[in-house]
Amino acid sequence: MGKAGTLRDYLRHRGLKVTHQREEIAQTFLDSTRHLSAEELYRLIQKGHPEMGLSTIYRTLKLLVEAGLASQREFGDGITRYEPVAGGRHHDHLICVNCGAIIEFQNQKIEELQKEVAENNNFTVLQHKLELYGYCEKCRRH
Amino acid sequence: MGKAGTLRDYLRHRGLKVTHQREEIAQTFLDSTRHLSAEELYRLIQKGHPEMGLSTIYRTLKLLVEAGLASQREFGDGITRYEPVAGGRHHDHLICVNCGAIIEFQNQKIEELQKEVAENNNFTVLQHKLELYGYCEKCRRH
DNA sequence: CCAATTTTGATTTTGATTTTCAATTTCAAT
DNA sequence: ATTGAAATTGAAAATCAAAATCAAAATTGG
Structure with a gap:
């Protein structure tokens, strides 16, 4: 809960809206194993939410990066991957x-x-x- | 000369052909300032060789990387940049x-x-x- | 509940890189 | 030098992740 709560805080702070999609994406992402691409997260979330759009995943990942909850990586295969910033524990x-x-x-x-x-x-x-x-x-x- | 010669060696070693385009691209690239994108190198080379194709730039940059003469970088803006590997001097x-x-x-x-x-x-x-x-x-x- | 504003998701578009393919070039063997 | 098999080229088309569009739906303060 702590983490999803932090995205909520960021959204409120910026005057953005707290939506079901954003909550669900943040939840799934922050609880996940590391190094997810937008596509991978999309498939993961679709299991429980088949109506979720890929665009929303992209948009929310960007928000998570802005909020400091995710970091963005390019490992050279042309796919951008995201990884939860686990409470400041850098690696x-x-x-x-x-x-x-x-x-x-x-x-x-x-x-x-x-x-x-x-x-x-x-x-x-x-x-x-x-x-x-x-x-x-x-x-x-x- | 030394550097372009090295690409030539690599090509021969692999049974690939030494072409004017490859020589010109290697020359211009290795003599250049750092962090060139394929597009930037293309424009640079086109000044003297308007017939050069962009595909060939991409292909030759890949060869240069394979030959260990260039290193490939992604700084997060979606554009791949290449930089000459200056005689082992890492930075x-x-x-x-x-x-x-x-x-x-x-x-x-x-x-x-x-x-x-x-x-x-x-x-x-x-x-x-x-x-x-x-x-x-x-x-x-x- | 309402209205203003934002967000969503389906779809289209973008733009960098790769692939395709016919024409050209390279190069080892004549 | 000439030949011919194999590789390479450039232009155009294809790819593919990511961004942009936009009408319909959701959110939130009043």
């Missing part, structure tokens, strides 16, 4: 170029060094993406 | 979400920590991307 990705596996990791020291770099450049960081591409444990056999 | 990016400015930086410590992370996950890194999004010096006035 980065190892991406297997062979099997497509996505492994998450977290490293505090790297985060700190990033802040340092930003400061040295008089840059205010809002968000960052760190992605390591290569072969995962299974695919290491060239 | 990352600060991207201003307001004015679109792209500032390059380099940090050896971060690189090392990335290697560490990869090792801990039994992951072989081929390539990585680190992008910090936010406000540049000029755009810091919210």
